[in-house]
Amino acid sequence: MDEIISSSSSSSLMFQATSPALQQRLQFIIQNRPEWWVYAIFWQATKDTHDRFLLSWGDGHFRGTKGLASKASNGNTQPRFGFDLERKKVARGIQALFSDNPSDVAGLVDGEVTDSEWFFMVSVTRSFVAGDDIVGRAFRSGTYVWLAGDQELQFYDCERAKEAHLHGIQTLVCIATPFGVVELGSSDIIKEDWGVMQLAKSLFGPEREKQQEVDTMKEAVGINGRSSSDSGPSDFEGPFASASTLDVPSKKRGRKPSIGKETGQNHVEAERQRREKLNHRFYALRSVVPNVSKMDKASLLADAVTYIKELKAKIEDLEIKVRVESQKRKMVAFDMHETQSTSTTGDHTQRSSTSYGAIGMDVDVKILGSDAMIRVQCPDVNYPSARLMDALRDLEFRVHHASVSNVKQLMLHDVVVKVPDGFSFSEEALRAAILRRLQI
Structure with missing residues (x-):
C-alpha cells in the first residue's frame, strides 16, 4: 500500500496543475451520452528525457456502475472488512493527493470500494510509452481502439485491457487527441458508436475549435468554478501546459510535411490493421472449433490442430467404408x-x-x-x-x-x-x- 501511495506522490503536481476545464470536459462526455460510462480518464502526452512520448494521468472522473450509483443515492451501502478495508486505506491515500476538500475524500470511500472504482484509482500510478499497450497504440495511430465483450478484451494483446476485464469492465475505449488519449470504461457491452469519438475529439481538439463547446459544457454540467471571463484562456491551456514540448504542426506557408513521420504513421497504421485482421481470424477460428480448453491464442491453435486431426481420421474411416x-x-x-x-x-x-x-x-x-x-x-x-x-x-x-x-x-x-x-x-x-x- 505504501508503495502505491508513494508512487502516486510524483503525480500530485499534475493534479494541482489540472484546470477545472479538463474535469468538466470528462464529466460532459459521461453525462451527455445515452450509454452508461463508469469512468473517463485523460492520459496527457509529454516527452521524457529520451525524447519519447509518455502518456501519464492528466485527470479523471468516476461515475460508478448503475447499481453502485443507486445504492449511493439511497444511502444503503454497507462497509465490508478484509481486503476491501485495505482498498479503502489505499484509496484514501490516493485521493488525498489530488482532492482539495478532505470531506470529499471521506465521502468517496466511506462505502464499498468496487472493482471498477479500484481500477480507476490505481490508474493514477500508470503511465504508457507511445506505441505500448492500448493507450500508447491509440495515441501512436492517431485513431481509436474500441474493445467490447469478453473475447475482444481477452484476445487483445495488452495488459490494461486484461486488467480492465478482471475488474468488471466490459467495454474499453481509447480515443487519440492532439494532446493525449481519452479513455472510457463501462461495465456494459456497448457497440461502437462514432458519436463518442466525435464528442471526445471535439472537446479535446485544437483550442480554437472548442471554446464555444466548453462554454456550453459548463452550463450543462453545472460545476462550480471560475467563469470563462475570470479564468481567461489559461483555463483551456492549463491541462496541456506540460505538453508544450509536443510537436505542433507549423502554420507557416511553404513548409512541407516530414516524409519520415508520414512513413512511420503508415507503418503504424498497417501494423494496426494487420493485428485487427489477425484478431478477426482468431474469432472466426474460435467459432468453428467445438471444444476450446482455454481462451488464449496458443491453446486455441492447439485445439484447432487436434480438431483437424480428428476430422482427417474420420475422413479416412469413411473412405475405407466406401x-x-x-x-x-x-x-x-x-x-x-x-x-x-x-x-x-x-x-x-x-x-x-x-x-x-x-x-x-x-x-x-x-x-x-x-x-x-x-x-x-x-x-x-x-x-x-x-x-x-x-x-x-x-x-x-x-x-x-x-x-x-x-x-x-x-x-x-x-x-x-x-x-x-x-x-x-x-x-x-x-x-x-x-x-x-x-x-x-
Missing part, C-alpha cells in the same frame, strides 16, 4: 450374374459345361488371411495371361507374385494377390467370379 461397400456391391453383382446364368435352363447348363470341358479351363482359389492364391490352367488360346490380369484388376486385387508356364500348349498361372479390406466372400464365389471374367 471402398468396402463398393467391393461388396461388385461381388454381389458377380454372384447374382453367376446365379442367373446357372439357373436359366438345363440345356444352357449342359452347354456351358460342355464348353468348359472343351476349353479345358481349371481355376483353383485358396484364401489365407489377407492373401489369396489363385491357380489357373487353360489352353494357350486368345492370350489367357492378359485376360487373367484384367480380371484381377477389375476385382481390385493387388498382385504380390505371378508366374506363367507354357507346357505343350497348356498355360499354367500361379498368382498371389492381396484381398481388399472388407472382403467377405467364399473361395467358391471368388473362383466363379474369376472364371466368369476369363470366359467373356
Whole structure:
C-alpha cells in the first residue's frame, strides 16, 4: 500500500496543475451520452528525457456502475472488512493527493470500494510509452481502439485491457487527441458508436475549435468554478501546459510535411490493421472449433490442430467404408450374374459345361488371411495371361507374385494377390467370379 501511495506522490503536481476545464470536459462526455460510462480518464502526452512520448494521468472522473450509483443515492451501502478495508486505506491515500476538500475524500470511500472504482484509482500510478499497450497504440495511430465483450478484451494483446476485464469492465475505449488519449470504461457491452469519438475529439481538439463547446459544457454540467471571463484562456491551456514540448504542426506557408513521420504513421497504421485482421481470424477460428480448453491464442491453435486431426481420421474411416461397400456391391453383382446364368435352363447348363470341358479351363482359389492364391490352367488360346490380369484388376486385387508356364500348349498361372479390406466372400464365389471374367 505504501508503495502505491508513494508512487502516486510524483503525480500530485499534475493534479494541482489540472484546470477545472479538463474535469468538466470528462464529466460532459459521461453525462451527455445515452450509454452508461463508469469512468473517463485523460492520459496527457509529454516527452521524457529520451525524447519519447509518455502518456501519464492528466485527470479523471468516476461515475460508478448503475447499481453502485443507486445504492449511493439511497444511502444503503454497507462497509465490508478484509481486503476491501485495505482498498479503502489505499484509496484514501490516493485521493488525498489530488482532492482539495478532505470531506470529499471521506465521502468517496466511506462505502464499498468496487472493482471498477479500484481500477480507476490505481490508474493514477500508470503511465504508457507511445506505441505500448492500448493507450500508447491509440495515441501512436492517431485513431481509436474500441474493445467490447469478453473475447475482444481477452484476445487483445495488452495488459490494461486484461486488467480492465478482471475488474468488471466490459467495454474499453481509447480515443487519440492532439494532446493525449481519452479513455472510457463501462461495465456494459456497448457497440461502437462514432458519436463518442466525435464528442471526445471535439472537446479535446485544437483550442480554437472548442471554446464555444466548453462554454456550453459548463452550463450543462453545472460545476462550480471560475467563469470563462475570470479564468481567461489559461483555463483551456492549463491541462496541456506540460505538453508544450509536443510537436505542433507549423502554420507557416511553404513548409512541407516530414516524409519520415508520414512513413512511420503508415507503418503504424498497417501494423494496426494487420493485428485487427489477425484478431478477426482468431474469432472466426474460435467459432468453428467445438471444444476450446482455454481462451488464449496458443491453446486455441492447439485445439484447432487436434480438431483437424480428428476430422482427417474420420475422413479416412469413411473412405475405407466406401471402398468396402463398393467391393461388396461388385461381388454381389458377380454372384447374382453367376446365379442367373446357372439357373436359366438345363440345356444352357449342359452347354456351358460342355464348353468348359472343351476349353479345358481349371481355376483353383485358396484364401489365407489377407492373401489369396489363385491357380489357373487353360489352353494357350486368345492370350489367357492378359485376360487373367484384367480380371484381377477389375476385382481390385493387388498382385504380390505371378508366374506363367507354357507346357505343350497348356498355360499354367500361379498368382498371389492381396484381398481388399472388407472382403467377405467364399473361395467358391471368388473362383466363379474369376472364371466368369476369363470366359467373356
